[in-house]
Amino acid sequence: MEKVQAIKPGPKPKTPDGTPDERRRVTPPNQPKHPILKPHIHKPKD
Structure with missing residues (x-):
């Protein structure tokens, strides 16, 4: 049986100008x- 490896998230990509x-x-x-990035706020569930 093969061992399953998870994909690790990498760093956020940068545009060509950095x-x-x-x-x-x-x-x-x-x-x-x-x-520069927009905030990520979770909305409470109804």
């Missing part, structure tokens, strides 16, 4: 490190 990809989101605690 800025982070703006389509990604950042969690509020990490917002100061990435001021």
Whole structure:
């Protein structure tokens, strides 16, 4: 039987000019490190 290995998430991709990809989101605690990225806030379930 083969051993299954999980895919590890890599670093966020950067655009050719060196800025982070703006389509990604950042969690509020990490917002100061990435001021350009939009915050990712989970909405409470109904």
